[in-house]
Amino acid sequence: MWGRGADAPVPAIGVLSGEGVMVGWSKMAEDLLGYRSEEILGRPGTDLRMERDRAERIWTWRGGQGDEDHRVGMLDLRHRDGTQIVTRSERIRIDTPGGAPAWVIAAIPASAFTIGTSVLEPLLAAAPVVMVAWDTDLRSAWRNERAQGLEGVFPYFQVGRPLPEDGSVAPPELVRTVLAGGEPVLDREVRWSQDGEERTFSTFLFRVDGLDARHLGVCLMAIDITYSRARERLALLRRASVEIGTTLDVQQTAQELADLAVPRLADYVSVDLTEAVMPGPKPLERLGPMAAGVPVFRRAALTSVQGGVPDALWPQGQPVYVPPSSPLSAVLESGTSYFEPVVHISPGTWLDDDPHRAHVVRTMGMHTLMMVPLKARGRLLGVATLIRTVDETPFTRDDLMLAEELAARAALSLDNARQYTVEHDAALALQRQLLPRKLCGGDAIDLASRYLPSDVHQGVGGDWYDTIPLQDSRIALVVGDVTGHGINAAASMGRLRTAMRTLAYLGLPPDELLSRLDELYARQDEEEDRSALSPIAATCLYVVYDPATRRCVMASAGHLPPAIVRPGGEAAFPDLPTGTPIGLGLGSHRSVEFELDGGTLLALYTDGLIERRESDLEEGMRRLSAALDDGTAPLDGLCTSVIDTMVTEAAEDDVTLLLARTRRL
Structure with a gap:
């Protein structure tokens, strides 16, 4: 029977014979259901059930769900005035002196059912979590105050109500599995919404066993984690x-x-x-x-x-x-x-x-x-x-x-x-419009080029290359890099290329041409009152080749030296004086002269081809030297091969490569 704590309710006791006739009736049973003992003794126990169908009442009373010696569950009993009383009942089989079976039935109103002790009852009843208990018939046997507040959403939390087959918080099949196997279900998330408001619960299902190891039912504990849901949204x-x-x-x-x-x-x-x-x-x-x-x-x-x-x-x-x-x-x-x-x-x-x-x-x-x-x-x-x-x-x-x-x-x-x-797109269109559409090497050299815009930053920088036919069959080769990215860098590149072509047509030697160009742009900065934080600055390599004498004169304005691959030899980088970049107004540039045999390959490039975060420029130049090893290959294919070898990932800067091979005259 239930515990006998100071606050434990006194159950109503009835005794049912093996034939289903009431043979015992206590004073508490009389108070609970309104029948005096002389009115109920000798009557079928089925008269106290609320089921309308007589066969169903008899089936239930006689253990239609099994012939257990002990059973705990919910019973809907009929009061003398015809009203229904939901009770928490316990049935125990006894043997009479004559050997015939009988059953002692103890019942208390479901609303008066307590967990067992005066200490635990108020603690669990007022716990800040939802707690509901179902008996072995999956009928709600107990709930705490927090569960009562959810009655409008989950009506099957009401004591005496059966668990519906479509229950979302506690699916009956899942509850039956817990009841049969005893394996608890932990942290099962359940969400429901009402009037556009969403609530989220973390639910736990576990079996409740008596002191004698009999299964009494299943308990649900649900914790409102809606606030945790809000933290998930913030995350x-x-x-x-x-x-x-x-x-x-x-x-x-x-x-x-x-x-x-x-x-x-x-x-x-x-x-x-x-x-x-x-x-x-x-x-x-x-x-x-x-x-x-x-x-x-x-x-x-x-x-x-x-x-x-x-x-x-x-x-x-x-x-x-x-x-x-x-x-x-x-x-x-x-x-x-x-x-x-x-x-x-x-x-x-x-x-x-x-x-x-x-x-x-x-x-x-x-x-x-x-x-x-x-x-x-x-x-x-x-x-x-x-x-x-x-x-x-x-x-x-x-x-x-x-x-x-x-x-x-x-x-x-x-x-x-x-x-x-x-x-x-605008900067790229401008860049491509300003770069030469056709390279002209005349009878002196063969040419090939590649230009790849940057994949990061603003996508397009100020890299450029050019070939300029000069008097006496000479030809000028140019490669340069304007600082910055975007439309401004592309526009500055176009202006530099135009100014360089104008000075080149005057027949100036490389060092003087670069000094004039530097002076021109430094003066322009002063006249246009440009901000000191964003001056025009560019590096440039200017090379003039004379096929008649096979002499090659070059000067650098802060630019990297070209790679030279002589017939049958390896790529080498000449010791070229590094002048100051264009736009600083210092005019410090010097020319260097070389003699080039027929079939010599020159590779002019910008730092985007060889520079990487994980390696320095010298390492990049060694990689370029290896990529140019086959200096006799067709220029267009060699150009593609070098780019594929040197540019293996997203380029952080524009990549420019100009290849020139002197012809044998």
Whole structure:
């Protein structure tokens, strides 16, 4: 029987014969059910049950769930006035002197049931965690005050209520497994939402056994970890500040947003960007009222928990078609989010005009949806769509706020990438326009060149190369590097190249030409009152070759020496005086003269070809010397081979290479 502490309730006692007739009745039983002993003794015990079906009552009374000698559970008993009383009952088999079985039944009202001692009862009743106990029939036998507060959400927490088959907090099959095997279930996360508010619990299920090792039922303990959920959201936002916008590539930034949100927030995410942000080879039409299904933007990124992304209608890079009735169109027009916690696919919804999407929604089980605009600096850049398929929990308003915050951070990175792309494309176009389109070596030398813009920083620097035909069949070779990146560096390079060509046509020797160029740009800085923090500065190597005399004269303005590969020999770097860079106004330059045999190879380059963070310039020059080992190979193929050998990863600076081979006359 139950414990006999000072506060333990006194049970009502009844004795039932083997034939199911009441043969014993206590004073507490009379007080509980209203029957006096003379009214109940000799009557079938089934008269006290609430079940309407007589066969069901008899089956229950006679141990239809087993012939145990001892059983604890819930009983719905009938009061004399016809009302129902839910009791916590204990049935014990006894043997009469004649050997016939009988059962002693002790019952107390479920509302008066205590755990057992005056010390534990108030402690557990007022515990700051949800606690519920079910008996072996999976009927609620006890709950504490915290569980009573959740009665509106989980009505089966009420004492006497059976556990429903669709119980989300404690699935009956799981409770039966714990009851049978005794293995507890620890830290099972359960989420539910009401009126847009989401609550999250960490639940624990464990079996309760009596002192005699009999199974009494299963206890649920649930801890509200909603605040922990908020910390998870904050951690996700912190990750967004680190993982979104790691590059200045639009598609990469969009993909980082999608990858971060799956599966932490959604099961499927797509990011679609407008034509201004992600242009394609063919312009898209604009959203208009005249025709449905016009393309509005392009698919920039998508991620799904499903392998192969079967829940996507359009792959990455393709135009996305939406009808005017689609929420996507509404988000584009209004710039506000669309929130549909429960997706309705019945007739009369926006999916009627989009049968392809409707098919995917049904097939993949898409049941909750958010569409969030990507806006930055007053510009609408695109829309991020978030969907759940595997996760059965609907999106909440908190999820929408989190998605909007992620979208806002991603939009700033996307806008930065967009502006970078615009400037990069403009600078690259200007750079390529200012570089020579055709190299002219005449009868003196064969030429080949390569130019690779930087993959980092602002993408384009001020590297340039040139070949200038001079009088008497001579030819000038030039390679240079303007400090800085972007449009300004490209424009400065164009001005330097023009000025150098003008001075070269005057027939000046290399050292004098570089000194004049230095003086010219230093004076220009003074006249234009340029900031001392951003003067024009450039390194340059100027080489003049005379095929008639095979003499080669060169001078350097702070630039690296060329590599010279003589016929049958190895690459060597001449001891060239390093003059001051162009733009400083010092005019300190000296020329060096060499004689070059026919078939000699000259390699002019910028530091982007040989410089790496992990190695110094000397190491880079040794690598270049090895790459030029086959100096007799065709120049175009040799140019490609050298670039492939020297540039093995994303270049941090522009890469320029100019190869010239003297002809045998």
